Amino acid sequence: MLKAVLFDLDGTLLDTATDFTRVLNGLLNEHQRPLQHYEAVRRRVSDGARAVVNLGFGIDPDHPDFAALLAAFLDRYETQIAVETTLFPGMDAQLRKLEAQGLKWGIVTNKPSRFTEPLLRALDLDGRCGSAICPDHVTHRKPDPEPIYLACKELGVNPKEAVYVGDHRRDIDAGRNAGMATIACAFGYISEGESVEDWLPDYIIHHADELETVLAQHRKKLEEAPCP
Incomplete structure (x- = not known):
């Protein structure tokens, strides 16, 4: 599941x-x-x-x-950490749908907690996310799977019961290294010359609104997978 x-x-x-x-x-x-x-x-x-x-x-x-x-x-x-920073368009609605469905969500970032924690507080996200793992919480940062493992532990889920969403090759590598499905955000901060297809994610979204559909596809894939 x-x-x-x-x-x-x-x-x-x-x-x-x-x-x-x-x-x-x-x-x-x-x-x-x-x-x-x-x-x-x-x-x-x-x-x-x-x-x-x-x-x-x-x-x-x-x-x-x-x-x-x-x-x-x-x-x-x-x-000046949250003067103009916002959730990407459509993302708040997606988070609320996750919450309404009883799905847990968290953050795994290479942004130090010095900046991550006040940023989440400023946007009223600190009380909504179940885990926020920063590089100073672990020994190895992404693309090492350690921070993803820690987030899953805090959320009380197995990595195979989660997906990781990111906009960088190291995000996709980290999710893959943790043994979970990955979703690449083509709307994110893609470096010049980079192509999200080259990272070989399991899914690609071009707008936050597409997340719901992709998660539904992934649920169906899990349900149809043969029992071990």
Whole structure:
């Protein structure tokens, strides 16, 4: 039986790119650097804050100024974490349908708890999700399956009774490594040159509204599977 749905955070459950763009451009403006367009930042968000700083300043982590710029970016983001961030269109309705059906849902993200927890509180999601696993809760982050295993443990489900929804290759790899079905979000923060089909997910959705249909397909597949 399908008992739970796990989500990646940025680019899957939440549209955070506008806040990332605004924070980055504020920092770039102070350093008299050219501002970045939203679309350019959007393509880098799923790769983390380091990738966003790299985009804006054109320097790698081994550059002597990188650590200070990263710290400044993260400090700013922490204070402006949910100014324009929202659930993706249609996602709240999908979550409510899961809840109405008695399905548990949780979050497995590579976003540190320093940012994840206040973000969920700001959007009134902290009391709704049954688990929110961040990299500082585990030894190994995605694509290692450890954080998914921990989320399943907290939700009280077997990984085979859950699906993982994400917008990055590592999400699909993590779900596969945990032995669960995967759903790729083609509407998410897909890096330039990437194709979700190449990740070989079990399902692909192009809008949050499609999640209900895909989950129904997966339930039917589970029901028709031969007993071991």
